Amino acid sequence: MSFLHPTLTPINARRLQNFKANRRGYLSFWIFMILFGLSLFAEFIANDKPIIVSYKGEILVPVLVDYPEEKFLGELGFLAVTDYRSEEIVSEIDANGWMIWPPIRYSYQTPNSNIPKSAPTAPWWLMAEDEVCAGYAQGLADPACRLGNLNWLGTDDQARDVLARVIYGFRISVLFGLSLTLLSAVVGVAAGAVQGYFGGTIDLLMQRFIEIWSSMPVLYILMIMAAILPSGFFVLLGILLLFSWTGFVGIVRAEFLRARNFEYVRAARALGVGNGTIMWRHVLPNAMVATLTFLPFILSGSISTLTSLDFLGFGLPPGSPSLGELVGQAKENLQAPWLGFTAFFTLSFMLSLLIFVGEAVRDAFDPRKTFQ
Known part of the structure; x- marks a missing residue:
């Protein structure tokens, strides 16, 4: 079978083929990875x-x-x-x-002290020709007025370059979302595995706890805790982790409940294999199939949560490159529509890519397509 990769098992090769068959998701994956890879070197792009x-x-x-x-x-x-x-x-x-x-001569916190009007100012290509280099010596030939010094997406209300803040904001949003998703997966998968494998009283008590925990008004608690604790990336990550891990428990618990009575699990027990080894080596790989299909969707939800908290003022510290803060600036400066358009198109494009990738991952792990 020529489509099989030499280092992949037949089933994983089929999954990879199904993933590539979803052209929209496969293309979205590469676009997202290229943008994220470039954002990791933001200091070399905008500084x-x-x-x-x-x-x-x-x-x-x-x-x-x-x-x-x-x-x-x-x-x-x-x-x-x-x-x-x-x-x-x-x-x-x-x-x-x-x-x-760098191509852009502004960092995310660099104010442009030579803007022709009071901040926020429009992108330079929307300005009148005589305003583009206002504050500088006239003429694009002057070093101070070269393209790297121009504000391609305008400035915000503190005269900071919007494009630079979008690049840095994209990076911190994705890194935050990835961190929250992976940590939530570790905690949620572990809790769901214990519930599903042992069942009985342990499952009953943990399920009642999760029901109570999930019924709490999460947004209000997050706002209260974010207002009390010092703002910071890891503080906010820890606060959100308290409530985000429950999203993984249900699917993992169901897989372990289904698999714990399979013949190979019973055979492993009969041979004296420990519960930890059975859970890790024999049951968890099957449970992770369902978990992996949810990861892109949960990642997009984590990014949306961070954006919402930043918009409300309970997210990252003031001055951080935040897409949510850009949305808030757009709301406060309706006379500067470029702020709203930039925030909308950045968030919608990023989240759309993740949703398309999630659909492709779901198709890749669909057993009806994998075993046909």
């Missing part, structure tokens, strides 16, 4: 520091190392971290070397 600087024969990497201003201006430099956008630094480096800048 207010050069990637490489050659100064007096020495090669410097400001994107990775913070150099004091004294290194370039001598005793006249007093800043602990060099501002490479200042005229003095630019002139000094140009006179004694060269710089390679």
